[in-house]
Amino acid sequence: MEILEWVRLLVGGALLLSGLLIFLIELYGIFHLKYVLNRMHAAAMGDTLGISFSLIGLMIFSGLNFVTLKMMLIVIFLWFASPVSSHMLARLEVSTNEDLKKHCQVYEELSRLEKDLKEEKIKEEGGEEE
Amino acid sequence: MQINEKVSALDGVYQSMYIGILIILAIMLFACLIRAVRGPRIADRIVAVNMMGTMVMVMIAVLSLLLKEGFLIDICLIYALVSFLAVTVISKVYIGVYTEKQHHIQAGTKRKGEESNGNS
Amino acid sequence: MSRLKPQKEYEKTGAFHFFRWLSGSKDPYVGEIEMQPQKEAEIQETTILERMKESEMVRDKVYDVENNKVLKLFHKVYVVAAILFCVVLVGLLLYTVSYLPRIGNSANPDNNIVSERYIEQGLQETGALNIVSGMILTYRAFDTFGETNVLFIATCCVMILLMVDDVILKKQRIRNDRRFEPKNDGILQGTVFVLCPIIFIFGIYIILNGHLSPGGGFSGGAIIGAGLMLYTSAYGFEKTQRFFDEHIYKIAKITALCMYGIIGSYFYITGANGIENHIPLGTPGHILSSGIILPINICVGLEVACTMYAFYALFRRGGL
Structure with a gap:
């Protein structure tokens, strides 16, 4: 039984440390990369992989009980929520940055299509207002 | 007696590991804070704050095992919910405000252009 | 109303003029003085x-x-x-x-008769496993009633200041309802469709378990309010108004406050006069136990959820 306990400590500790390592890589990426959309790529890694590794390590430490279930819930919630928040942030960046072409390739046709759609929407709403 | 000593040794290892992890995470949090202060664009700051939220979640989970208080995990869950909500609402509101400002400026320049054409 | 005279003849009598003057329904300037409606000042x-x-x-x-x-x-x-x-x-x-006393020192100023009483006899007297919620909702229920009133008055003040009148609202509804914001984000809507029910259930769990585990009305209500805000930011105000509009807001908020008042006043009166109250405490640890804590928790939770959502909606578009 004691050996099993030590094995548990080793496995859990290894998972926890790998989670911390991923956080470290995330930090490196966030200082190394030059633009927000690239930095977001690094930040999303810690939000999904880093926290899932470290929480799985903590789950192994705590054993089978209610706390483990709640930790699992946190990981599942973050897997749902973090990609969506990155999506919203990317949308914020793209729609508020005026000289986006400096940093990345922009497809002309798509942006034109979006502009046309926006104008149509504004026209429709203007008609409703009057 | 021997068994007890061994168990306490295991507990000591656990405790020192938890405290070490907490210290490492705190140093990382400071680095994130530097990015949040320096970040040139608004999206930079929000990304950094979101990262800090993730690290704080891990810290709370470690604390709940260190102090053996299961209810701290509930706080962790609420923290995840609130950080998600904050990022969504802030980005939506900021896009709305920015496009409204842009729309006003465009309308102003258009009207000015029409007036100058009429005068000339 | 039945009159002997037909309407046209009645209008010629003095009684008609008198009652019209009394009720103030006749505008003395209409038909007497030439007037033009004032133009609104336009600022381009x-x-x-x-x-x-x-x-x-x-x-x-x-x-x-x-x-x-x-x-x-x-x-x-x-x-x-x-x-x-x-x-x-x-x-x-x-x-x-660094100058604060260490935790657990017996000479600390917080170790006095009151806290000893709370810890030793709290479970017997309130029936709540969670000492904190037993303390704030039975021993100090009057304080908590004041806090709930503060929430109510705060939303009332924000409503007085920021609520848009109906006529103007009809004009500017589209403009205020996130005209320039990104609408119908499919990814966000899909995620919120999955997450929102879970968030609501989690909030209800925290409210109902207020006397058994940490949490209670304030935190559970905040979680439900956050879920409502998330739903609104994904789907827009029109879809939220299908299940939470001004009418339901009024009913929920006032009912919660009045229920708290009624339950609380029964508790205060019996306690202050030394009368035995007939609220059963139940067995500690069960969901239906610990007397007045569970219904008061539900009232506080409703109040807090309504307050959170009302602040958000009022600051965003000036109306619920």
Whole structure:
């Protein structure tokens, strides 16, 4: 039984440390990369992989009980929520940055299509207002 | 007696590991804070704050095992919910405000252009 | 109303004039004085922009922004001073923390008769496993009633200040309802469709378990309010109004406050006069136990959820 306990400590500790390592890589990426959309790529890694590794390590430490279930819930919630928040942030960046072409390739046709759609929407709403 | 000593040794290892992890995470949090202060664009700051939220979640989970208080995990869950909500609402509101400002400026320049054409 | 005379003849009598004068339904100026409706003052966007430019020019000339060395120095010193102030404040607070008594010391000032009473006899007297919620909802229920009233009055004040009148609302509804924001984001909507029910269930769990585990009305209500805000930011105000509009808001909020008042006043009156109250405490640990804590928790949760959502909606568009 004691050996099993030590094995548990080793496995859990290894998972926890790998989670911390991923956080470290995330930090490196966030200082190394030059633009927000690239930095977001690094930040999303810690939000999904880093926290899932470290929480799985903590789950192994705590054993089978209610706390483990709640930790699992946190990981599942973050897997749902973090990609969506990155999506919203990317949308914020793209729609508020005026000289986006400096940093990345922009497809002309798509942006034109979006502009046309926006104008149509504004026209429709203007008609409703009057 | 021997068994007890061994168990306490295991507990000591656990405790020192938890405290070490907490210290490492705190140093990382400071680095994130530097990015949040320096970040040139608004999206930079929000990304950094979101990262800090993730690290704080891990810290709370470690604390709940260190102090053996299961209810701290509930706080962790609420923290995840609130950080998600904050990022969504802030980005939506900021896009709305920015496009409204842009729309006003465009309308102003258009009207000015029409007036100058009429005068000339 | 049945009258002997037909309407036209009745209008010629003095009684008709008298009652019309009494009720004030006749406007003495209509038909007597020539009037034109007043035009609303229009301020165009171009004039606003011109004014802004002019004020900027004046500021430039007065302060000479580009060449003013004092101003540049001030900006640099300001940044340094702000950072210094923050660091000093943090240091000061940490220094104060180091003077606090250690946790668990028997000579601490918080170890007195009151806390001993709460800890030793709290479970018997309130029936709540969670000492904190037993304390704030039975021993100090009057304080909590005041806090709930504060929430109610705060939303009332925000409503008085920010609520848009109905006529103007109809004009500006589209403009206020996130005209320029990204609408119908499919990814966000899909995620919220999955997550929102879970968030609501989690909030209800925290409210109902207030006397058994940490949590209670305030935190559970905040979670439900956050879920409502998330739903609104994904789907828009129109879809939220299908299940939560002004009418339901009024009913929920006032019912919660009145229920708290009724339950609380019964509790205070019996307690103050030494009368035995007939609320069963139940067995500690069960969901239906611990007397008045569970219904009061539900009332507080409703109140807090309504307050959170009302603040959000009022600040966003000036109406629920």
